[in-house]
Amino acid sequence: MTDRVVSALQALVRIPTVSDRDPDRVDTDAFDRLLVELAAQFPLLHARLDLTRVGSHGLLLHWAGASAAKPVVLMAHLDVVPVDTEAPWQHDPFGGEIHESSTGPAIWGRGTLDDKGCVAAICDAVESLLEAGHTPSQDVWLSFGCDEEVSGTAAPEAVAVLRERGVTPWLVLDEGGAIAGGAFPGVQAPLGVIGVTEKGTTSLELVAEGRGGHASTPARNGPTARIARAILRVEKAPFPASAPAPTLELLRRLAPHVPLPLRPLLGRADKVAPVVTRALVAAGPEAAAMTRTTVAATTLSGSPAINVIASTARAGLNVRVMVGDTVAGVVEHIRRAVADDSIRIDVIEAGEPSPVSPMDEPFELLEVCIGEVFPEAVATPYVMMAATDSRHFTAISGHVYRFAPFRMTKAQRQAIHSYDEHLGVADLVDGARWYELLIERLPR
Numbered sequence: 175m176t177d178r179v180v181s182a183l184q185a186l187v188r189i190p191t192v193s194d195r196d197p198d199r200v201d202t203d204a205f206d207r208l209l210v211e212l213a214a215q216f217p218l219l220h221a222r223l224d225l226t227r228v229g230s231h232g233l234l235l236h237w238a239g240a241s242a243a244k245p246v247v248l249m250a251h252l253d254v255v256p257v258d259t260e261a262p263w264q265h266d267p268f269g270g271e272i273h274e275s276s277t278g279p280a281i282w283g284r285g286t287l288d289d290k291g292c293v294a295a296i297c298d299a300v301e302s303l304l305e306a307g308h309t310p311s312q313d314v315w316l317s318f319g320c321d322e323e324v325s326g327t328a329a330p331e332a333v334a335v336l337r338e339r340g341v342t343p344w345l346v347l348d349e350g351g352a353i354a355g356g357a358f359p360g361v362q363a364p365l366g367v368i369g370v371t372e373k374g375t376t377s378l379e380l381v382a383e384g385r386g387g388h389a390s391t392p393a394r395n396g397p398t399a400r401i402a403r404a405i406l407r408v409e410k411a412p413f414p415a416s417a418p419a420p421t422l423e424l425l426r427r428l429a430p431h432v433p434l435p436l437r438p439l440l441g442r443a444d445k446v447a448p449v450v451t452r453a454l455v456a457a458g459p460e461a462a463a464m465t466r467t468t469v470a471a472t473t474l475s476g477s478p479a480i481n482v483i484a485s486t487a488r489a490g491l492n493v494r495v496m497v498g499d500t501v502a503g504v505v506e507h508i509r510r511a512v513a514d515d516s517i518r519i520d521v522i523e524a525g526e527p528s529p530v531s532p533m534d535e536p537f538e539l540l541e542v543c544i545g546e547v548f549p550e551a552v553a554t555p556y557v558m559m560a561a562t563d564s565r566h567f568t569a570i571s572g573h574v575y576r577f578a579p580f581r582m583t584k585a586q587r588q589a590i591h592s593y594d595e596h597l598g599v600a601d602l603v604d605g606a607r608w609y610e611l612l613i614e615r616l617p618r
């Protein structure tokens with residue numbers, strides 16, 4: 175079993191399934207080869223599970239259990255982000271080679287952590303259980319998207335298929351959290367962070383228009399000046415901060431593990447939320463982002479020539495909407511902050527935050543499995559800052575969680591979407607064992 179999951183991940187990494195928003199730029203042959211490779215690595219899974227293609231190369235697989243009352247969806251994605259050829263990778267990003275890392279031998283390459291490691295571990299768990307003649311106590315669905323990194327259609331299509339078949343998942347589990355080492359200053363134990371919600375990703379554009387004209391006769395207050403002023407006003411009007419319930423619960427669970435003087439405060443985090451919120455805001459941009467909606471001015475455009483006054487100036491705003499806020503509320507906040515009726519606010523992409531999944535039975539099952547495979551870790555809910563395909567599943571399930579059962583150091587987490595992405599061999603094996611345990615422990 176050990177050998178299979180490792181060689182399977184190596185083989186998957188060697189096939190560069192890079193997704194792209196432009197379908198013409200996708201190497202569909204690579205995706206074809208990946209599906210063939212998956213079928214070769216996990217023959218029983220492909221023989222016994224019922225397969226539906228979603229999107230161009232996404233897979234939705236159904237494993238009938240003893241009961242269909244509490245169906246479970248295990249998610250991962252087959253696509254990866256591109257590799258920056260200038261980046262200083264220590265090993266071939268599409269080599270899937272095994273080399274030493276700071277925590278022992280590891281498989282190196284794009285997608286090891288995000289997210290082919292999950293694909294390999296989930297498939298290996300199912301294959302092992304099939305070999306052992308196991309029938310899950312509940313229906314198990316595997317949903318593997320092919321365009322997660324470009325917000326594609328495979329996941330929404332999988333949701334549509336499940337809805338059509340009347341499936342209301344008792345538990346949906348996607349990538350997101352991990353067994354994260356060095357995640358919190360002063361805490362030695364790794365955190366088993368389970369995303370119970372994710373911020374919404376929304377893109378706005380501020381647009382100012384004017385006459386334009388020759389740069390030798392500028393008028394005051396033209397489009398570029400108004401856009402510049404608007405950006406500064408947005409920056410000076412941060413969204414109100416308020417640590418959401420999952421963040422307060424995370425701090426409360428950390429209390430026994432932080433240095434002694436901090437314990438009483440964190441232990442009562444839920445009762446002293448305003449104090450905790452102020453402390454997080456003061457602790458820097460990462461901690462502050464845990465407490466509120468954030469706005470980053472990203473793209474800027476004005477005149478196409480240096481001797482021409484812009485007739486239109488634009489600023490792109492990338493907004494991460496916190497649980498409790500809405501896209502409409504965000505637009506209203508920005509409108510008030512800008513305080514200039516001549517500036518138009520266009521909504522380019524509207525992404526609401528995902529509802530908070532409760533910490534009841536399905537969450538407790540994840541905790542129990544974390545406790546068995548990673549006894550050193552502190553399992554805790556948290557708010558995810560990044561978006562995952564699982565957000566689409568909140569339409570059919572109130573129990574959507576984001577957690578990959580792999581140990582990840584801080585350096586490994588920083589390698590995601592960057593360079594030197596790698597996953598420890600032993601960590602991959604333990605991850606597969608974790609999924610196996612999860613399936614074995616499904617309720618009757």
Ligand SMILES: [Zn+2]
Nearest residue numbers: 288289322349
């Ligand atoms: Zn991913």
